[in-house]
Amino acid sequence: MHKSHVNWSAIATDPRFRSLHRKKSRFLWGLMIFSMVYYFLLPVMAAYFKDLFDTQVWGPINFGLLFALSEFVIAWAIAIIYARRANREFDAIAQELVSNAHTIGS
Amino acid sequence: MSEWKKTVVTVGLGFSTLLVSTSALAAEEGVGEEHRALTLAVFGAIIAITLYITYWAAKYTHSTTEFYAAGRSVSGMQNGWAIAGDYLSAASFLGIAGLISLYGYDGFMYSVGFLVAYITVLLMIAEPCRNIGKYTLGDILAFRNNPKAAKTVAALSTITVSTFYLIAQMVGGGVLIKTLVGIDYEVSVAVVGVLMLSYVVFGGMKATTWVQIVKAVLLVLASLLLVLFVWAPYGFSFPAFLQGVAGDAKVHAQVAKLLGDSAANMTPEQLGQRFLEPGLLLKNPLDQLSLGLALVLGTAGLPHILMRFFTVPTAQEARKSVIWAMAIIGGFYVLTLFLGMGAATLVGAAKITALDKGGNMAAPLLAQFVGGGPDSLLGNFFLAFVAAVAFATIVAVVAGLVLASASAMAHDIYVGVIRGDQATPAEQVKAARIASLIVGVISIVLGILSKGQNVAHLVGLAFAVAASSNLPAVVMTLYWKRCNTTGVVLGMVIGGLSAIVLVMVSPNMTYPLKVKAEAQKVIDAAPATLEKLQISLSITTDPANQAVIQKEITKVEGDVAKAKSDLEKLGTQTSSLVGLEKPLIELKNPGIISIPLGFLMVILGSLFTRDKRAEEMWDELYVRQNTGIHAEGASPH
Numbered sequence: 001m002h003k004s005h006v007n008w009s010a011i012a013t014d015p016r017f018r019s020l021h022r023k024k025s026r027f028l029w030g031l032m033i034f035s036m037v038y039y040f041l042l043p044v045m046a047a048y049f050k051d052l053f054d055t056q057v058w059g060p061i062n063f064g065l066l067f068a069l070s071e072f073v074i075a076w077a078i079a080i081i082y083a084r085r086a087n088r089e090f091d092a093i094a095q096e097l098v099s100n101a102h103t104i105g106s
Numbered sequence: 107m108s109e110w111k112k113t114v115v116t117v118g119l120g121f122s123t124l125l126v127s128t129s130a131l132a133a134e135e136g137v138g139e140e141h142r143a144l145t146l147a148v149f150g151a152i153i154a155i156t157l158y159i160t161y162w163a164a165k166y167t168h169s170t171t172e173f174y175a176a177g178r179s180v181s182g183m184q185n186g187w188a189i190a191g192d193y194l195s196a197a198s199f200l201g202i203a204g205l206i207s208l209y210g211y212d213g214f215m216y217s218v219g220f221l222v223a224y225i226t227v228l229l230m231i232a233e234p235c236r237n238i239g240k241y242t243l244g245d246i247l248a249f250r251n252n253p254k255a256a257k258t259v260a261a262l263s264t265i266t267v268s269t270f271y272l273i274a275q276m277v278g279g280g281v282l283i284k285t286l287v288g289i290d291y292e293v294s295v296a297v298v299g300v301l302m303l304s305y306v307v308f309g310g311m312k313a314t315t316w317v318q319i320v321k322a323v324l325l326v327l328a329s330l331l332l333v334l335f336v337w338a339p340y341g342f343s344f345p346a347f348l349q350g351v352a353g354d355a356k357v358h359a360q361v362a363k364l365l366g367d368s369a370a371n372m373t374p375e376q377l378g379q380r381f382l383e384p385g386l387l388l389k390n391p392l393d394q395l396s397l398g399l400a401l402v403l404g405t406a407g408l409p410h411i412l413m414r415f416f417t418v419p420t421a422q423e424a425r426k427s428v429i430w431a432m433a434i435i436g437g438f439y440v441l442t443l444f445l446g447m448g449a450a451t452l453v454g455a456a457k458i459t460a461l462d463k464g465g466n467m468a469a470p471l472l473a474q475f476v477g478g479g480p481d482s483l484l485g486n487f488f489l490a491f492v493a494a495v496a497f498a499t500i501v502a503v504v505a506g507l508v509l510a511s512a513s514a515m516a517h518d519i520y521v522g523v524i525r526g527d528q529a530t531p532a533e534q535v536k537a538a539r540i541a542s543l544i545v546g547v548i549s550i551v552l553g554i555l556s557k558g559q560n561v562a563h564l565v566g567l568a569f570a571v572a573a574s575s576n577l578p579a580v581v582m583t584l585y586w587k588r589c590n591t592t593g594v595v596l597g598m599v600i601g602g603l604s605a606i607v608l609v610m611v612s613p614n615m616t617y618p619l620k621v622k623a624e625a626q627k628v629i630d631a632a633p634a635t636l637e638k639l640q641i642s643l644s645i646t647t648d649p650a651n652q653a654v655i656q657k658e659i660t661k662v663e664g665d666v667a668k669a670k671s672d673l674e675k676l677g678t679q680t681s682s683l684v685g686l687e688k689p690l691i692e693l694k695n696p697g698i699i700s701i702p703l704g705f706l707m708v709i710l711g712s713l714f715t716r717d718k719r720a721e722e723m724w725d726e727l728y729v730r731q732n733t734g735i736h737a738e739g740a741s742p743h
Binding site: 006008009011012017020021024028031032035036039040042043044046047048050053054056058059060061062064065068069071072075076078079080082083086087091094097098101 | 215221230345348351378385395422729
């Protein structure tokens with residue numbers, strides 16, 4: 001691949017790129033904010049809702065333990081959700097832009 | 107000279123306890139003389155494997171892309187294992203299992219942040235960096251900012267973060283090997299250093315990657331094996347296992363000790379259940395938020411982790427490698443829950459803290475126990491295996507850190523700034539090897555000089571600096587159109603420096619007045635306690651009881667001797683390393699202040715200045731980071 005002759009500003013304003021950018025931004029920042037909020041719920045609830053965390057749900061297992069374990073499940077779920085959407089949707093649009101990179105705007 | 111001595115003494119008091127206590131393990135409970143050969147055989151086998159990998163990798167390592175990025179030929183799955191190998195340092199393997207064994211729930215809660223950190227890496231950092239970067243953090247920042255300025259601050263920050271991390275690993279590793287194998291601290295550090303250097307200098311990133319993969323696989327296998335032994339007696343039922351933990355007398359004793367007076371009216375059942383509830387270790391929510399923020403944002407700014415994304419051929423493989431890393435790291439922390447809880451019941455907090463106050467010996471002692479105890483061959487084989495895995499862990503992590511520092515020195519500073527990107531390929535590889543050698547030798551020297559220092563908080567500091575300096579610069583460069591050179595330089599310098607300064611004035615440092623007051627308290631209380639013990643000794647006729655009391659007397663006398671030596675060491679000192687009598691702030695981790703400050707400085711610096719190149723390059727950067735057009739390809743063989 002020659003490393004010249006790509007009109008970057010033309011690609012940046014190309015409708016396909018703009019739609020990729022829009023979809024990605026909304027999706028990524030949404031997941032990011034959700035995961036941060038969910039993570040910091042753990043220390044905040046452990047400190048201020050200790051009674052809830054201490055409530056035994058199943059034998060010795062209390063709500064706090066389940067919540068801590070759910071942090072793992074949620075983290076993995078976010079990773080899988082992101083990977084599926086990126087593999088199916090984002091990669092295809094990006095690939096189309098890559099193969100047309102030298103013709104857009106020239 | 108006296109200044110240096112003062113520094114060593116001031117910072118070092120806490121760690122000297124660890125050294126004294128751990129050498130007891132070698133003498134009493136660790137690998138005894140008769141099992142030394144076994145230990146050395148297990149260590150030798152693992153070292154032989156890694157050296158063979160290096161020999162194989164060295165045949166390919168002739169170009170900079172090979173040296174820094176393993177030819178970009180590492181697959182997503184392999185890189186995922188290597189990231190896990192890079193990230194699961196001795197601190198997390200031994201440290202978190204130890205925290206769980208001593209503090210139950212809170213130790214486990216501590217581990218969550220280490221996994222969640224990878225969401226930031228996955229969503230914001232891995233793919234864009236792979237698409238626009240080449241070898242280093244400096245390459246990412248130099249894309250649209252002034253290359254020389256960006257590379258200089260990036261290299262300084264990389265070397266700072268890696269050095270903090272490195273010293274913690276070197277000192278921890280030296281103590282661990284001294285304890286488990288029985289060789290001198292200085293020799294241990296030198297062995298770690300020389301081995302790590304041979305991987306890096308001869309095999310570059312390819313050897314480092316494969317050493318990390320082998321080590322991660324061994325670490326997971328060792329943990330799985332231990333969990334099997336710990337969990338099987340409960341029929342692999344989670345509630346039954348926790349019931350066993352909550353019903354254990356050793357756990358009750360530990361919780362009672364932690365709670366002090368407030369435990370007086372609690373039943374054993376309540377004490378056991380308390381172990382599974384929050385609040386035994388982490389008391390200050392603000393501290394936790396601060397630490398959590400540093401972990402979750404700092405990981406994405408660790409140069410040795412960033413560098414791993416340049417070893418895969420495409421952004422898709424970079425994505426895959428984070429997914430793999432998250433599966434392995436998360437799974438590993440779930441295993442540590444069993445390791446820690448298992449150690450709490452089978453070994454007991456009393457025995458664990460007797461060897462190391464921080465709990466670092468929980469996993470090795472658990473291994474020895476499930477194998478049949480200190481006198482059995484299998485028990486000592488297990489101990490040797492876990493020790494060898496911990497050793498491999500340290501060497502692999504240190505290799506990754508040295509490679510990151512060396513790339514900053516050779517690629518960013520020498521080739522980028524001094525030679526203006528004009529160096530020939532052969533010269534670049536030579537520079538990389540020489541830089542590795544320099545960094546390696548410095549790290550061995552620093553490791554030996556830091557003997558006896560309290561370095562536990564250095565890993566936290568490395569995360570905090572990475573989160574306050576590197577992360578704001580990278581995120582803003584990648585996602586904010588207005589970001590420019592002034593903002594990046596200002597943000598990195600002030601973000602990083604503020605984190606360091608805040609730690610220097612925090613409770614993490616040693617404050618002589620406080621230490622002396624505590625030592626004096628121990629000395630003052632001792633005569634009364636000793637008298638009481640002597641009286642009960644004289645009226646007891648039962649020999650078992652006499653032995654117990656005698657043991658306690660020895661312990662009190664030992665505490666007094668230690669307190670006296672503390673007092674003597676401190677002499678007339680009244681202030682900490684930076685001249686404070688008491689901490690200026692109560693925050694143990696600076697993240698909650700320094701991270702927003704880092705971001706703010708990038709924003710202000712960018713808003714108040716104009717930078718033509720940063721503006722002109724924005725379209726190219728944004729298109730490239732999203733699409734991968736013109737991304738650096740794999741090197742042809």
